[in-house]
Amino acid sequence: MTITKTQRDILGSSALRPDGISKVQGDFAFSSDLHAQNMLWGATLRSPHPYARIVSIDVSAAWKIAGVECVITADDVPGQLTYGLISEDQPVFAKDFVRYMGEPIAAVAADHPETCRRALAAITVVYEVLTPLTNPEHAIDGTHEPIHPDGNVIRRQRIVHGDANATAPIVVEGTYDIGMQDQAFLGTESALALPDHDGAGIEVFVATQWLHEDRKQMAKCLGLPEEKVRLVLGGVGGAFGAREDISLQVHTALLAMRTGRPVKMQYGREESFFGHVHRHPAQIWMRHHANSDGRIVKIEARFVFDGGAYSSTSSAVLINGVTHTQGPYQCPNAIVDGYAVRTNNPPCGAMRGFGVVQACFAHEGQMDKLAAATGIDEVEIRLRNIIHTGDTMITGQVLESVAPLERCIRETAAMPLPPEMGEKPHELDLPGGSGRTADRRNIVRGIGWGVSMKNLMYSEGFDDYSTARCTLTNGSVELKFATSEVGQGFVTLAPQIARSVLGVDHVTYDTIDTQIGSAGSTSASRQTWMSGGAVDGACRMVRERLFEHVGAIHHVDPLRLAIDDTDIIDTIGTLRISVQEASANFSVSETYEYHHRTTEDLDENGQGNCHVAFAFVAHRAVVDVDVELGLVKVVQIATAQDVGRVLNPMSVTGQIEGGIAQGLGLAVMEEIIVTNGIVRNPSFTDYLLPTALDAPQVLISMIEEPDPQAPMGAKGVGEAPCISVTPAIVAAIRNATGKSIDRCPVRPQDICF
Amino acid sequence: MSELEHYTLTINGESRDVLDAWIGESLLYVLRERLGLPGSKGACEQGECGSCTVYVDNAAVCSCLVMAATAVGTQIATVEGLNEDGSLTDVQEAFVTEGAVQCGFCTPGLVMAVHHLLDHNDSPSEQEIKEALSGNICRCTGYGRIFAAVDTVISVRKGISS
Numbered sequence: 001m002t003i004t005k006t007q008r009d010i011l012g013s014s015a016l017r018p019d020g021i022s023k024v025q026g027d028f029a030f031s032s033d034l035h036a037q038n039m040l041w042g043a044t045l046r047s048p049h050p051y052a053r054i055v056s057i058d059v060s061a062a063w064k065i066a067g068v069e070c071v072i073t074a075d076d077v078p079g080q081l082t083y084g085l086i087s088e089d090q091p092v093f094a095k096d097f098v099r100y101m102g103e104p105i106a107a108v109a110a111d112h113p114e115t116c117r118r119a120l121a122a123i124t125v126v127y128e129v130l131t132p133l134t135n136p137e138h139a140i141d142g143t144h145e146p147i148h149p150d151g152n153v154i155r156r157q158r159i160v161h162g163d164a165n166a167t168a169p170i171v172v173e174g175t176y177d178i179g180m181q182d183q184a185f186l187g188t189e190s191a192l193a194l195p196d197h198d199g200a201g202i203e204v205f206v207a208t209q210w211l212h213e214d215r216k217q218m219a220k221c222l223g224l225p226e227e228k229v230r231l232v233l234g235g236v237g238g239a240f241g242a243r244e245d246i247s248l249q250v251h252t253a254l255l256a257m258r259t260g261r262p263v264k265m266q267y268g269r270e271e272s273f274f275g276h277v278h279r280h281p282a283q284i285w286m287r288h289h290a291n292s293d294g295r296i297v298k299i300e301a302r303f304v305f306d307g308g309a310y311s312s313t314s315s316a317v318l319i320n321g322v323t324h325t326q327g328p329y330q331c332p333n334a335i336v337d338g339y340a341v342r343t344n345n346p347p348c349g350a351m352r353g354f355g356v357v358q359a360c361f362a363h364e365g366q367m368d369k370l371a372a373a374t375g376i377d378e379v380e381i382r383l384r385n386i387i388h389t390g391d392t393m394i395t396g397q398v399l400e401s402v403a404p405l406e407r408c409i410r411e412t413a414a415m416p417l418p419p420e421m422g423e424k425p426h427e428l429d430l431p432g433g434s435g436r437t438a439d440r441r442n443i444v445r446g447i448g449w450g451v452s453m454k455n456l457m458y459s460e461g462f463d464d465y466s467t468a469r470c471t472l473t474n475g476s477v478e479l480k481f482a483t484s485e486v487g488q489g490f491v492t493l494a495p496q497i498a499r500s501v502l503g504v505d506h507v508t509y510d511t512i513d514t515q516i517g518s519a520g521s522t523s524a525s526r527q528t529w530m531s532g533g534a535v536d537g538a539c540r541m542v543r544e545r546l547f548e549h550v551g552a553i554h555h556v557d558p559l560r561l562a563i564d565d566t567d568i569i570d571t572i573g574t575l576r577i578s579v580q581e582a583s584a585n586f587s588v589s590e591t592y593e594y595h596h597r598t599t600e601d602l603d604e605n606g607q608g609n610c611h612v613a614f615a616f617v618a619h620r621a622v623v624d625v626d627v628e629l630g631l632v633k634v635v636q637i638a639t640a641q642d643v644g645r646v647l648n649p650m651s652v653t654g655q656i657e658g659g660i661a662q663g664l665g666l667a668v669m670e671e672i673i674v675t676n677g678i679v680r681n682p683s684f685t686d687y688l689l690p691t692a693l694d695a696p697q698v699l700i701s702m703i704e705e706p707d708p709q710a711p712m713g714a715k716g717v718g719e720a721p722c723i724s725v726t727p728a729i730v731a732a733i734r735n736a737t738g739k740s741i742d743r744c745p746v747r748p749q750d751i752c753f
Numbered sequence: 754m755s756e757l758e759h760y761t762l763t764i765n766g767e768s769r770d771v772l773d774a775w776i777g778e779s780l781l782y783v784l785r786e787r788l789g790l791p792g793s794k795g796a797c798e799q800g801e802c803g804s805c806t807v808y809v810d811n812a813a814v815c816s817c818l819v820m821a822a823t824a825v826g827t828q829i830a831t832v833e834g835l836n837e838d839g840s841l842t843d844v845q846e847a848f849v850t851e852g853a854v855q856c857g858f859c860t861p862g863l864v865m866a867v868h869h870l871l872d873h874n875d876s877p878s879e880q881e882i883k884e885a886l887s888g889n890i891c892r893c894t895g896y897g898r899i900f901a902a903v904d905t906v907i908s909v910r911k912g913i914s915s
Contacts, residue, residue: 002848020849021841023857024864026832033791060764114775186796186804186892188860202797237858239894269797288787428880487856650852658855660896684801692886695896
């Protein structure tokens with residue numbers, strides 16, 4: 001069969017993925033599919049202890065194993081011994097101490113993965129096991145000795161806004177716990193490193209979210225100038241934040257440089273659980289003061305984010321958390337205190353929603369408590385408090401983004417509810433599914449709400465620009481960018497932009513690598529806005545040059561020319577010429593760097609214009625709960641999301657449905673269980689992910705109110721779907737059971753006992 | 754390594770020699786690393802995610818759980834065997850056109866699972882579809898577009914225009 005299309009794949013169409021055919025055929029090259037002649041396999045030795053002093057490391061037996069070509073430890077790192085996204089506190093290999101279970105200690109390169117496994121087993125490490133610091137409160141109060149020389153608190157941030165003494169007749173408070181979630185992308189970490197023939201540099205094919213940041217950190221550790229480190233995006237099997245930090249990049253490159261041979265490294269699933277950062281577990285206390293009409297007067301809050309052993313992006317996660325204390329609601333007065341700390345738990349960093357997931361779980365729990373305390377309906381209480389464009393937030397920042405929040409809530413509320421469960425439901429529709437244990441008589445239905453706002457792009461003065469090049473030759477366009485395609489569909493969107501701006505149909509994109517300026521990270525719902533803005537800008541510059549060319553030939557002022565479908569027209573004359581014809585024997589190439597507006601740091605009282613822009617969303621969840629067994633079936637999620645402008649309806653639908661599944665996972669299924677620093681469930685057998693049987697019906701409304709600040713009016717859509725769906729589901733469980741449940745994921749024992 | 758074996762597998766109808774292989778290698782490893790068939794993906798190594806789904810004697814199995822050397826004498830079919838002339842099967846086409854592909858890592862396994870389902874049941878119920886696909890984890894899509902793709906194939910096969 002062949003796919004035929006009837007319309008042009010411009011902005012607004014459901015253009016198909018350019019990599020779709022190769023992906024369904026199994027031809028698409030993920031980084032784990034790459035091979036090189038004479039290639040070795042790499043593998044990593046990791047600590048079994050969450051906290052220990054390394055007394056000695058003996059690698060001599062590993063070297064003696066036939067097929068082993070290289071064994072490296074911290075002593076073999078030629079450059080900087082540590083790396084990190086914000087603070088460079090994470091060792092390439094542990095040297096004196098291991099600070100979390102799974103911390104890398106050594107790496108080997110050998111002829112076969114099994115040889116690697118045997119080599120790792122032959123390395124002898126003598127540890128002096130220490131008592132791990134696992135309670136983040138002990139990191140704050142100093143009852144445990146610091147695990148880092150510079151202390152355990154990564155960052156503390158207060159927000160003091162308005163009248164600290166303000167109060168109101170209705171006061172509700174709660175303490176909310178959010179579990180540690182794993183991104184669980186399917187394509188585990190993998191890289192192929194190729195030493196340059198001159199021996200002076202390295203080329204690495206890697207699945208990552210941000211090629212240039214990887215290169216910067218790698219070059220420092222490898223002791224190479226950045227221009228000697230070339231990164232190429234290997235096919236990426238999902239990311240969700242877990243590929244923002246370095247994992248195996250330095251190890252693989254170092255093994256290749258040492259052996260002079262290509263080295264491939266690929267984590268198995270268990271190693272992947274130890275090889276990347278997770279979503280921060282957090283404990284959040286909030287106290288809302290409100291008038292009897294439900295209007296919020298003041299919020300007090302305290303956040304503790306457990307960053308685990310190393311800093312990663314914890315300080316930015318903290319800022320996202322505390323600055324979203326109020327959620328999408330007006331709040332004139334606030335006192336917030338927040339900590340991100342280091343412990344001997346697994347390192348935590350970026351995951352879809354980035355700090356806002358945690359804040360939202362707390363503020364939405366509070367809104368339901370406020371509804372109960374005032375006797376106001378949970379939809380009405382939210383509508384009465386919603387924030388509007390022009391309102392001042394608790395940071396003092398004025399909300400400039402378009403904020404169609406009322407529409408989000410009302411359109412969600414207007415969606416049909418699912419039919420009641422019949423008396424004899426199919427067994428797979430029962431909570432617990434095919435376990436066939438749920439009893440129809442014990443099943444209670446519940447409905448719950450969640451509403452959220454999420455910042456887009458990077459904050460606090462960071463200039464996360466993006467770069468793109470557009471080359472028009474004989475009616476065809478080639479785009480070049482370093483934007484990581486992790487599955488989200490930028491490679492679909494970028495050609496759509498070029499077709500719309502330039503009136504061409506044939507658009508290709510070059511290899512995604514570091515041979516052009518940075519695109520920033522595929523994170524923070526930012527690539528449609530940032531790299532989309534860069535592609536749009538580059539295409540517009542090329543269009544200007546094309547109009548000059550056409551204007552000169554046809555003696556028309558280029559400013560009178562415009563694109564109409566695939567033609568260039570004179571808007572006040574008769575000229576009409578196809579872009580194809582107009583660009584024959586014409587070639588032009590332009591590069592554009594897109595920057596978002598500047599932001600600023602927060603001051604000591606948490607005041608400052610720290611965020612670029614915001615997106616809004618509402619979720620309504622319907623659940624069936626077996627109240628005897630504590631089993632939950634999420635029946636339906638209704639959602640209306642502020643997207644600015646829909647650039648590809650099918651892609652947006654996919655982001656919304658996929659984000660909802662991840663939020664559902666955090667609500668009722670997914671948690672990395674850590675006891676005393678030991679990870680108990682690093683496998684897909686024990687860490688449960690939503691399957692097809694867990695997928696609820698999803699009703700979607702995309703709210704289109706183009707944002708004038710966004711390059712194409714479109715807001716990023718990646719994170720919003722996964723944020724307030726979690727509290728909506730938990731609220732529905734509360735509604736069904738009458739239980740006060742202030743943690744996620746909700747476990748059977750939280751319902752039954 | 755000293756303990757190396759030679760054996761022959763039958764894959765997509767062709768006889769393929771596996772030389773100097775460690776006896777502990779899974780079928781997934783041999784397909785991907787020795788025989789140049791990387792379409793089957795590895796994501797969990799314990800039969801939970803279905804990314805490595807192949808057919809062994811027409812049964813859909815996780816190739817990560819099959820020792821390659823025990824598959825001698827069986828008929829093995831991989832995603833690469835679905836379309837040797839380069840064209841797409843109806844399931845593959847529907848995955849592309851309905852947006853069932855995002856990162857694509859789960860896709861080959863899911864394509865195999867859907868073909869297997871529809872080869873054995875041409876009009877599955879919603880529950881039967883969900884159960885048949887519940888051994889294949891997708892982390893990107895939330896399954897909505899995958900269900901849409903399956904529905905499209907069923908409709909087209911029945912001659913109902915969608």
